[in-house]
Amino acid sequence: xxxxxxxxxxxxxxxxxxxxxxxxxxxxxxxxxxxxxxxxxxxxxxxxxxxxxxxxxxxxxxxxxxxxxxxxxxxxxxxxxxxxxxxxxxxxxxxxxxxxxxxxxxxxxxxxxxxxxxxxxxxxxxxxxxxxxxxxxxxxxxxxxxxxxxxxxxxxxxxxxxxxxxxxxxxxxxxxxxxx
Amino acid sequence: xxxxxxxxxxxxxxxxxxxxxxxxxxxxxxxxxxxxxxxxxxxxxxxxxxxxxxxxxxxxxxxxxxxxxxxxxxxxxxxxxxxxxxxxxxxxxxxxxxxxxxxxxxxxxxxxxxxxxxxxxxxxxxxxxxxxxxxxxxxxxxxxxxxxxxxxxxxxxxxxxxxxxxxxxxxxxxxxxxxx
Numbered sequence: 001x002x003x004x005x006x007x008x009x010x011x012x013x014x015x016x017x018x019x020x021x022x023x024x025x026x027x028x029x030x031x032x033x034x035x036x037x038x039x040x041x042x043x044x045x046x047x048x049x050x051x052x053x054x055x056x057x058x059x060x061x062x063x064x065x066x067x068x069x070x071x072x073x074x075x076x077x078x079x080x081x082x083x084x085x086x087x088x089x090x091x092x093x094x095x096x097x098x099x100x101x102x103x104x105x106x107x108x109x110x111x112x113x114x115x116x117x118x119x120x121x122x123x124x125x126x127x128x129x130x131x132x133x134x135x136x137x138x139x140x141x142x143x144x145x146x147x148x149x150x151x152x153x154x155x156x157x158x159x160x161x162x163x164x165x166x167x168x169x170x171x172x173x174x175x176x177x178x179x180x
Numbered sequence: 181x182x183x184x185x186x187x188x189x190x191x192x193x194x195x196x197x198x199x200x201x202x203x204x205x206x207x208x209x210x211x212x213x214x215x216x217x218x219x220x221x222x223x224x225x226x227x228x229x230x231x232x233x234x235x236x237x238x239x240x241x242x243x244x245x246x247x248x249x250x251x252x253x254x255x256x257x258x259x260x261x262x263x264x265x266x267x268x269x270x271x272x273x274x275x276x277x278x279x280x281x282x283x284x285x286x287x288x289x290x291x292x293x294x295x296x297x298x299x300x301x302x303x304x305x306x307x308x309x310x311x312x313x314x315x316x317x318x319x320x321x322x323x324x325x326x327x328x329x330x331x332x333x334x335x336x337x338x339x340x341x342x343x344x345x346x347x348x349x350x351x352x353x354x355x356x357x358x359x360x
Contacts, residue, residue: 022202024311061337131204
């Protein structure tokens with residue numbers, strides 16, 4: 001559960017980070033920044049701020065705004081009906097982000113999972129993205145990501161987003177924010 | 181036909197506009213900026229510079245870079261096989277762009293088609309996009325667009341892009357650039 005005040009503070013901070021990075025958004029969009037704490041009640045460690053530009057039946061584009069060291073917990077986008085699952089590309093616009101996926105584990109990973117949640121982080125192949133760099137994730141692939149020390153702004157280009165179908169490794173996670 | 185020198189000059193200018201707008205691209209991407217003169221040999225009037233970030237079977241993202249007053253000629257993305265045609269969203273990042281689509285014609289349009297090509301511009305409903313503003317186009321909808329007086333940088337989010345299927349109103353147009 002996140003308080004309305006904390007939610008609004010996090011959304012305002014995300015808008016300020018977008019402004020500093022030179023990414024223009026409309027006054028209307030400022031009101032629709034989403035703050036996801038994944039039900040873990042530790043937004044600074046486990047969380048994400050999102051601005052969804054569009055999400056049609058066929059494609060989706062968002063900006064993800066992350067505070068320094070903030071982690072989006074491990075999850076995957078499974079097949080749904082006729083769809084093989086959401087395909088997504090992360091493109092770093094500002095700051096840096098470390099994306100973890102299946103594959104050869106990093107010998108000395110740059111990131112640690114949020115304390116107390118270690119058991120729910122299982123993939124350790126590390127991809128560092130700096131501004132202008134991007135990575136495309138196949139559907140149904142486990143992944144998690146953490147912002148570097150400055151935070152990160154990451155454009156996500158994808159097929160339709162249906163958050164309710166996402167499968168998180170951590171069974172405590174609730175994707176839809178519950179605001180007090 | 182565009183000379184190699186003009187092509188490279190236009191690509192370099194596009195990279196410089198991206199830099200000024202704070203949009204990071206990799207050294208590798210600098211080498212893959214596409215310059216489209218549509219075979220009309222008047223790039224300053226009819227043309228477009230593009231950087232394609234990704235174009236998978238399912239989705240596509242690009243930056244379109246336009247010099248002041250430059251026009252992307254009228255075209256549509258028709259159904260191809262099982263696809264209803266490309267769906268695209270234009271999001272203005274920098275400068276301004278006027279998009280023309282079917283519908284109530286503008287009483288006093290902000291733009292004029294390139295001189296000599298007027299007959300090939302048939303839709304006149306005007307949408308002005310400034311930074312942070314966007315417009316989603318349904319598949320198979322005629323459209324053309326022109327940058328404002330400063331030029332424009334426009335993010336395009338879409339389903340798969342297959343330029344070879346685009347249908348231009350102007351029969352003289354050749355979409356694939358021919359470089360001398």
